Amino acid sequence: MNATAVWGITREEALELMERYLDTDAMRKHCLAAEAIMRALAPRFGADPDMWGLVGLLHDLDYNETRDHMERHTLETEKILLDRGVHPDIIEAIKTHNAENLGLTRTKPIDFALTAAETITGMIVAATLVTPEKKIDSLKTSSVRKRMKAKEFARSVNRDHIRLCEQISIPLEEFITLSIDAMQSISGKLGL
Numbered sequence: 001m002n003a004t005a006v007w008g009i010t011r012e013e014a015l016e017l018m019e020r021y022l023d024t025d026a027m028r029k030h031c032l033a034a035e036a037i038m039r040a041l042a043p044r045f046g047a048d049p050d051m052w053g054l055v056g057l058l059h060d061l062d063y064n065e066t067r068d069h070m071e072r073h074t075l076e077t078e079k080i081l082l083d084r085g086v087h088p089d090i091i092e093a094i095k096t097h098n099a100e101n102l103g104l105t106r107t108k109p110i111d112f113a114l115t116a117a118e119t120i121t122g123m124i125v126a127a128t129l130v131t132p133e134k135k136i137d138s139l140k141t142s143s144v145r146k147r148m149k150a151k152e153f154a155r156s157v158n159r160d161h162i163r164l165c166e167q168i169s170i171p172l173e174e175f176i177t178l179s180i181d182a183m184q185s186i187s188g189k190l191g192l
């Protein structure tokens with residue numbers, strides 16, 4: 001069965017949706033980065049990388065509309081994806097990255113993975129941009145770790161959300177390394 005049959009949407013269709021709904025390059029790159037990390041995480045949980053990738057790619061689809069109304073963030077996405085017949089598991093996972101604002105609880109590995117993954121993308125981009133070369137290829141795990149400890153650095157990045165990786169038994173250092181590797185694999189698309 002192809003991805004449409006299983007999950008109700010293909011990667012190409014998800015990319016089209018992203019192009020349509022997200023109006024900045026930064027947000028599209030953020031979603032591509034989240035996708036890459038989610039795909040890398042999936043095999044550790046015996047999960048389908050296509051499904052986890054789609055969750056990463058589509059998680060912020062309604063961001064343009066809801067950025068000033070976080071209590072609605074992901075609920076617009078839910079409507080869009082339900083309309084298209086996307087698998088409910090994808091929609092449920094997406095909603096949990098806004099658990100705090102929606103009164104939801106993260107329970108499944110994918111819930112913790114998505115929140116940690118989409119959050120660490122911001123830390124990795126910020127840490128890359130302060131290296132002399134501004135290239136992710138030379139970014140080290142230890143640099144990201146150090147930046148994370150500096151509270152004033154990229155202060156909008158929620159360290160507690162990154163640390164949710166530990167809830168699914170991935171030590172922080174390992175999670176940083178995996179995330180850097182995943183983003184390095186698409187460095188061209190990320191412009192890093």
Ligand SMILES: [Fe+2]
Nearest residue numbers: 030059060118
């Ligand atoms: Fe996000």
